[in-house]
Amino acid sequence: MVEKMDSLQHDVLVVGGGGAGLRAAIAVARDHPDTSVGVISKVYPMRSHTVSAEGGAAAVISPSDSLDDHAYDTISGSDWLADQDAVEILVENATDEMLQLEHWGCPWSRDPDGHVSVRPFGGMKLERTWYAADKTGFHLLHTLFQTTLKYDAIIRYDEWFVTSLIVADGRCQGVTAIDIRTGEMLSIGAKSVVLCTGGGGRVYPFTTNGSIKTGDGMSLAYRAGVPLKDMEFVQYHPTGLPGTGILITEAARSEGGVLVNNEGRRYLQDYGLGQPLDLKDPDHPRKRTMELGPRDRLSQAFVKEREAGRTFEGADGDYVELDIRHLGEREIDRKIPMVRELAVRYIGIDPVHDPIPVRTVVHYMMGGIDTDTRGATSLPGLFAAGECACVSVNGANRLGSNSLTEILVFGARAAVAAVDHASRVSLPSNQLLESSARSEQSRLEATLLRKNGAGETVSGIRSDLQEALEEGAGIFRDEATLQRTCSTITDLQERYEKLVLTDTSRTFNTELVTALELGAMLDIGEAIAHSALARTESRGSHQRTDHPDRDDAGFLKHSLAYQSEGNPTIGYKDVTITRWPPGERVYGNV
Amino acid sequence: MSDRTVLDVYRYLPDNESEPTFQSYELDYQDNWVVLDALNHIKAEIDSTLSFRWSCRMGVCGSCGMMVNGEPKLTCETFIRDYDTQTITIEPLSHFPVIRDLVINMDDFMEKLPRVSPWLIPDEDKPLEDGEYLQTPAQVAHYKRFSMCINCMLCYSACPVYGLDPSFTGPAVLALAARYNLDSRDDGMKERAAEVSAHEGIWECTYVGECTQVCPKDVDPAGAIQMLKLSYALDWARSVVMPRSSGS
Ligand SMILES: Cc1cc2nc3c(=O)[nH]c(=O)nc-3n(C[C@H](O)[C@H](O)[C@H](O)COP(=O)(O)OP(=O)(O)OC[C@H]3O[C@@H](n4cnc5c(N)ncnc54)[C@H](O)[C@@H]3O)c2cc1C
Ligand code: FES
Numbered sequence: 001m002v003e004k005m006d007s008l009q010h011d012v013l014v015v016g017g018g019g020a021g022l023r024a025a026i027a028v029a030r031d032h033p034d035t036s037v038g039v040i041s042k043v044y045p046m047r048s049h050t051v052s053a054e055g056g057a058a059a060v061i062s063p064s065d066s067l068d069d070h071a072y073d074t075i076s077g078s079d080w081l082a083d084q085d086a087v088e089i090l091v092e093n094a095t096d097e098m099l100q101l102e103h104w105g106c107p108w109s110r111d112p113d114g115h116v117s118v119r120p121f122g123g124m125k126l127e128r129t130w131y132a133a134d135k136t137g138f139h140l141l142h143t144l145f146q147t148t149l150k151y152d153a154i155i156r157y158d159e160w161f162v163t164s165l166i167v168a169d170g171r172c173q174g175v176t177a178i179d180i181r182t183g184e185m186l187s188i189g190a191k192s193v194v195l196c197t198g199g200g201g202r203v204y205p206f207t208t209n210g211s212i213k214t215g216d217g218m219s220l221a222y223r224a225g226v227p228l229k230d231m232e233f234v235q236y237h238p239t240g241l242p243g244t245g246i247l248i249t250e251a252a253r254s255e256g257g258v259l260v261n262n263e264g265r266r267y268l269q270d271y272g273l274g275q276p277l278d279l280k281d282p283d284h285p286r287k288r289t290m291e292l293g294p295r296d297r298l299s300q301a302f303v304k305e306r307e308a309g310r311t312f313e314g315a316d317g318d319y320v321e322l323d324i325r326h327l328g329e330r331e332i333d334r335k336i337p338m339v340r341e342l343a344v345r346y347i348g349i350d351p352v353h354d355p356i357p358v359r360t361v362v363h364y365m366m367g368g369i370d371t372d373t374r375g376a377t378s379l380p381g382l383f384a385a386g387e388c389a390c391v392s393v394n395g396a397n398r399l400g401s402n403s404l405t406e407i408l409v410f411g412a413r414a415a416v417a418a419v420d421h422a423s424r425v426s427l428p429s430n431q432l433l434e435s436s437a438r439s440e441q442s443r444l445e446a447t448l449l450r451k452n453g454a455g456e457t458v459s460g461i462r463s464d465l466q467e468a469l470e471e472g473a474g475i476f477r478d479e480a481t482l483q484r485t486c487s488t489i490t491d492l493q494e495r496y497e498k499l500v501l502t503d504t505s506r507t508f509n510t511e512l513v514t515a516l517e518l519g520a521m522l523d524i525g526e527a528i529a530h531s532a533l534a535r536t537e538s539r540g541s542h543q544r545t546d547h548p549d550r551d552d553a554g555f556l557k558h559s560l561a562y563q564s565e566g567n568p569t570i571g572y573k574d575v576t577i578t579r580w581p582p583g584e585r586v587y588g589n590v
Numbered sequence: 591m592s593d594r595t596v597l598d599v600y601r602y603l604p605d606n607e608s609e610p611t612f613q614s615y616e617l618d619y620q621d622n623w624v625v626l627d628a629l630n631h632i633k634a635e636i637d638s639t640l641s642f643r644w645s646c647r648m649g650v651c652g653s654c655g656m657m658v659n660g661e662p663k664l665t666c667e668t669f670i671r672d673y674d675t676q677t678i679t680i681e682p683l684s685h686f687p688v689i690r691d692l693v694i695n696m697d698d699f700m701e702k703l704p705r706v707s708p709w710l711i712p713d714e715d716k717p718l719e720d721g722e723y724l725q726t727p728a729q730v731a732h733y734k735r736f737s738m739c740i741n742c743m744l745c746y747s748a749c750p751v752y753g754l755d756p757s758f759t760g761p762a763v764l765a766l767a768a769r770y771n772l773d774s775r776d777d778g779m780k781e782r783a784a785e786v787s788a789h790e791g792i793w794e795c796t797y798v799g800e801c802t803q804v805c806p807k808d809v810d811p812a813g814a815i816q817m818l819k820l821s822y823a824l825d826w827a828r829s830v831v832m833p834r835s836s837g838s
Contacts, residue, residue, distance in 0.1 A: 043643075044700070046741055047651040102722045105710035105773060107730055107737050114724030138650055139737065146766070149704040158700070181689055210645040243622055246648045316622075342648065345667060346622075459634035503639040507605050508690040511638045 009189040009433075010038035010155065011422040012415070015162050015175060015217060016196030017045030019137070019404065020386025022144040023097075023411035024194050024418070029151035032419050038188060039148075040157040040177060042212060042513070046145050049198055049210045050407065053137020054249035054338060056129035057404035059094035061118055065126045067091045074402060075580050077123040077294050078366075078395025079540035080556065081230065084578040086373045086391045090402070090409050097408040098130050106143040107132050109335075119254045119335075120287050121401045123294040123587075129401040134249050134338040140404060157188070161513055162216065163444070165193065165224045165382065166428065166436045172224070172381035173428035176440040180513065183506025185441040187433035191425050192381050192418035195221060195369060196411060199387035203521045203528070204362035205466035208240055208247040217388040219520035221369040222527065226377045227560035227571070229390040231524065232532035232542045233366035235398055236475050238298035240361025242316035244346055248358055250400045252339050253291040255331065256284060257324040259298070260355065261310040267320070268293065271301040274588025279326045286589070293587045296397040296541040299360040303475050314357060321355035328352075360475065364403065365524075366394040366541065367531070370560060375414025381421060385414035392558065395575075396540020448501055448515050456498045458514045465492050465518075465525050473532050478546040482533040486567070489526050496522055527561040527568055534570040535559060552582050595619055595670060596677040597628055599640065602688050610688070613637075614677070625665040625680065626654050629692075642692035649806065652740035655747070656692050657681040662744040664806045683747035685756070696743055702759055703741075705785045706767040711778025729774040736769035736814050738807045745801035745811050757790045761801035761811030764792060768814035771821065779821070787822040795819075 012028050014021045017039050028037040041048065060070050070091040075082050098116075102108055108116040109131050121129040132139040148154050159180045166174040166187060174189040200215025201207035222228050238259070239248040253259075256279065261267040266276045274289035285292050302320060305311050311318040324332060324339070329352045332340050343349050343356050368390035375383040375391070385391075386407040393406055465488075472485025496519065503511035537551035538544050557572040595617065602610035615632050623631075626644055633640050643653040647666040654665045659679050670678065686694035716723065745761035752758045767786045771779045786792055795815045802812040 043645060043651075043653065044696075044741075047643075047645050047653050049646065049651070051651050051740075052646045052648060096718050099718045099722055103710070103712070103716060103718070105770065105775065107734055108722075110725055110727050110730055112727060114726045114729075116722055135650070135738075138740070142737075142739075146708045147710075150707070150709045210647065210651060212645045244647070345649075457638065459638075501638070505603055505605050505639075505690075507603060508641050508693050510633075510641045 008038070008186065009427050011035045011190070012192045012194065012418045013038045013040065013174065013188055013190035014194045014196055015040050016048070016198060016386065017041030017043070017156070018048030018196060018198050018386065018407070019050035019141055019144060020407035020411035021196035022141070022148055023408050024196060024385060024415040025148055025154050026144065026151065027412040027415035028419055029153045033153060035419055035422065036155070037153060038155045038157060038190070040160045040162060040175070040188065042159065042161045042180070044158050045156070046142055048141060049213055050137045050141045050404070052208070052210060052247070053140070053404055054134045054247060055121065055251040055254070056119060056131035056136045056401045057098060057140070058121065058124065058129050058399070058401040059098040059405055060091065060128050061095060061116065061130070062127065065128055069125050070094070070128060072580060073124050074393060074399055075395070076583070076585050077397055077399040079397055079550065079585060080582040081392070081395030081539060081558070081575055083392050083576040084580060085576050086393050088578065089373055089413070090393045090406060093409040094405045097405065097412070101140060101143055101408070104143050104147045107139050109133055119251060120285065120292060121254055121399065122250050122292050123288060123399040124401070125287050129254070131251065134251050134336045137404060161516060162220065163516060164440055165220050166432065167224050167379065168428065168432055170380060171425065172379050174433065174436070176436050180508055183509055185437050185444070187437040189428040189433050191422035191427060192383060194375070194414050194418050195382070195384040195388055196386045197388045199365040200521065200524045201362045201365065203465060203469055203525045205463070205470050206240070206245045207362040208237060208245055209362070214517035214521050215524035216517060216520045217384065218368055219523040221377060221382065221384065222523050222563045224379055224382070225562070226379050226382065227370045227562050228524070228527045229367055229370040229558050229560055230392060230395070230531070231365070231367035231527040231561055232535055232559065233396050233540060234362060234473070234528065235295055235364040235366060235541055236299040236360040237295055237363035238302055238360055239322055239358040241342065241346055242314050242319050242357055242359050245361045246342055246346055247361070247363070248322060248339055248342065248356060249336065251336055252322060252324050253285060255324070255335050256327055257322050258291055260321045260323055261305050262312050263310055266290065267305050267310065268298065268301055271297060271304070272588060273297060288587050289589060294397055294399060297587065299475055300543060302360045312357065317359055319357040319359045322358045323355040324351050325353065325355065364398055366390070366392070366396065366398055373413070374417035375410055376417050381425065383414040383418045385410040396542060448499060448512060449504070450500070452500065455500055456495045458499065458511065458518050461492050461495050461499065462518050462521065465489065465521060468492070469525055469528065473529050476543045476545050477532055478544055479533065482529055485529045486533060489522065489529055493522055523563070530568050531559045531561050531570055556582060593619055593621070597632070598677045598679045599692070600681040601691055603690055619670050621671055623670050625658055625663070625668045625670060625678070628670060629665065629680070641690045650740060652742035655683050655742045655744050657684060657747070662747040662804050664742055664744070667806060683743055685747050685749070685753045686743070694743070698756060699741070699743060699746065699760070699763065702763045703766070706759070706763055706782050707778055708766040708770060710770060710773065710776050711781055712775055713777040723775040725774055732774070733769050733772035735808065735810060736765045736772065739765055739809050740807055742806065744804045744806060748800040748804040750798055750800065751794055751796055755794065758794045759785065759791045761815070764818060765809055765811040765814040768818050771818070779825070783822060786818060792818045792822065
């Protein structure tokens with residue numbers, strides 16, 4: 001895609017071609033046509049994991065809904081750890097972003113009168129989740145990608161892997177990256193860099209995340225001295241397919257699907273999530289109740305059911321059943337066709353006739369690169385948006401369908417801040433760019449690309465890391481399990497130093513790519529485990545069995561993990577509270 | 591349940607080798623393994639130099655297309671248990687230059703895609719304050735099928751016309767042009783005409799229909815091309831009969 005130039009430079013360089021990155025790039029190209037913008041991505045943009053999002057994107061649209069309700073649902077869902085100024089920005093801009101996508105051609109599902117349809121979603125008081133059947137992320141990403149094609153000003157670097165940030169004179173001035181096809185290490189200079197690199201669910205063994213979600217951008221920022229915020233908050237989705245971890249969207253429950261244990265009981269009623277309504281009751285499924293409770297609570301209930309022996313045993317682990325049979329074939333095919341497609345294909349079960357086995361699965365990182373509400377980090381010139389960032393609108397537990405909204409709202413905002421910064425600084429010198437690429441190449445040659453070592457493999461270290469996090473930093477954690485995980489990660493970091501690659505060729509070296517990704521995974525694994533160890537309370541998705549209560553006096557705070565020699569340093573900063581003082585999270589019949 | 595199979599995999603590293611070779615990997619596989627699982631098993635346990643693309647492993651990102659026993663397939667949706675042959679042959683998608691092993695060069699597609707203006711071209715821009723364009727479920731259904739393309743390249747690899755003449759715009763790109771032409775919010779048919787209705791565009795398609803057969807997402811590019819032919823032919827006819835009304 002790129003004409004090789006002696007030096008590659010842009011006013012704004014976006015790292016990531018997912019929803020956040022493409023939205024940012026369009027914001028620059030459309031609103032600031034004189035600004036040069038680059039988009040660099042380790043995969044072709046339309047392969048980015050936004051493509052896999054199914055259920056929908058939240059934005060207030062119906063007259064009976066209100067921005068305050070969306071904000072309250074988000075804040076209570078976050079167990080009061082979200083910054084309320086950020087949440088207000090999210091809900092205020094959400095509808096315009098959805099309409100903008102509609103104007104760009106997104107095939108939103110429609111009501112008979114031609115208006116866009118909305119569906120209920122977990123933890124949301126009203127129907128406000130816009131959807132394109134159950135391939136919302138796919139349509140959103142392709143709409144954005146196709147829209148970027150109309151702007152010649154957007155220069156893409158497809159299949160380039162960013163290996164480091166160039167920091168000089170106290171500001172970020174670009175990146176070093178490998179052109180995967182040729183293996184060449186190059187610098188791309190920029191006045192502003194916007195990280196939109198997505199999450200890192202792959203640090204766990206069982207996840208809905210694709211292979212590319214390895215936390216690279218979080219690690220790039222962490223290594224440049226920017227703190228990672230609230231990393232201990234990892235979302236487990238309650239309904240993944242056993243074996244593969246493929247997601248069965250929450251929309252299955254929005255449309256009326258129910259969760260049942262091995263006694264045939266809708267067990268969520270035993271976990272403070274309200275009483276089940278009859279499936280024929282016109283009020284079913286009731287919002288913020290039972291199957292439409294928040295994900296943290298539902299996933300915790302699954303673990304409790306398993307401990308009580310009330311889950312089914314399967315070849316690929318314990319499971320409960322998600323029953324959507326009562327919706328009937330027509331509704332299933334109309335509203336959630338992909339659920340049927342995935343269940344039939346991957347586990348041979350047709351949900352029209354049989355319940356779907358499901359289990360909890362790692363899905364989303366609430367934590368990420370610490371940014372302000374403009375997307376700016378503590379490093380001048382470095383911005384972040386999307387799942388890699390923590391602004392924070394998700395706090396201790398994200399509500400389903402808020403993330404697609406977040407990547408659009410904050411992708412666009414980060415672009416504005418990046419353009420503004422770019423107008424005030426100059427481009428880096430060629431000398432800086434050349435020396436950065438050279439020293440990055442030397443670093444790799446001295447480590448991953450050296451010819452001899454003690455024979456550690458990427459897959460060996462990776463699976464041990466994944467196991468350590470699942471064992472010690474899973475749905476329920478305590479001091480002992482976390483300490484074990486922390487010390488295992490230290491060992492793994494030592495083993496990583498001895499990693500030797502078999503593949504020494506330059507052309508499309510995927511072993512090198514996975515090794516670089518593994519380096520990032522170790523960084524974020526470390527940040528997750530140490531932040532979790534330091535937070536001696538339970539809040540949202542972070543459940544400490546040795547500290548079972550929420551402790552607002554001690555921990556109504558964001559944790560900030562800073563990379564240091566040895567273990568990371570964990571600091572804290574206050575949560576921004578505007579209009580919603582911390583309260584109890586109440587779900588069920590209210 | 592586990593069984594044994596042999597994967598005969600195309601290997602090629604243009605840096606060092608003048609010719610591609612095949613390498614056989616014998617392995618135990620689980621009943622629920624797709625071909626991609628086997629390739630990942632090889633990469634993790636047997637041979638870390640084997641190169642291929644993948645990401646979502648749920649049939650939606652479009653990365654993992656390869657020839658499996660000579661047919662273009664998404665390997666994350668193709669189960670090993672469905673093959674009763676002794677060995678399964680894995681090759682890069684046909685009709686594309688190979689970068690390495692199973693990784694194809696798809697620059698040609700990426701370069702052709704923007705040429706058909708695959709974005710919404712409304713009659714006039716509508717401010718966000720005016721809300722959404724209304725579109726009934728039936729109007730969505732009109733183009734929806736053609737909007738489901740994941741750009742996996744299977745159709746290009748199956749298309750005999752593209753195999754003979756790489757200048758052919760090709761199935762997926764044309765299906766996307768149809769997707770926008772058929773969208774009630776769009777008014778860009780004429781703008782797309784130069785590219786779509788060119789000789790290398792729709793008129794080169796001989797309606798073999800292989801593209802539709804191999805499409806893993808049921809997009810029906812062949813049908814899309816037929817519809818485009820019809821609409822551009824009608825448009826042309828109209829411009830001959832009533833030059834002014836069509837030109838406005
Ligand atoms: C199965 C699934 C279903 C979901 N469903 C929903 C839903 O219904 N509603 C909702 O709101 N949310 C949903 N989510 C969450 C949501 O999809 C994601 O949080 C969101 O799409 C992330 O977008 P992003 O742009 O931040 O990152 P991504 O789309 O992951 O993009 C990251 C980009 O960064 C690039 N990149 C990363 N590292 C590097 C590097 N080192 N060098 C160069 N480029 C790099 C990648 O190539 C990619 O282009 C779902 C998530 C999953 C996994
Ligand atoms: S890996 Fe994404 S389509 Fe197969």
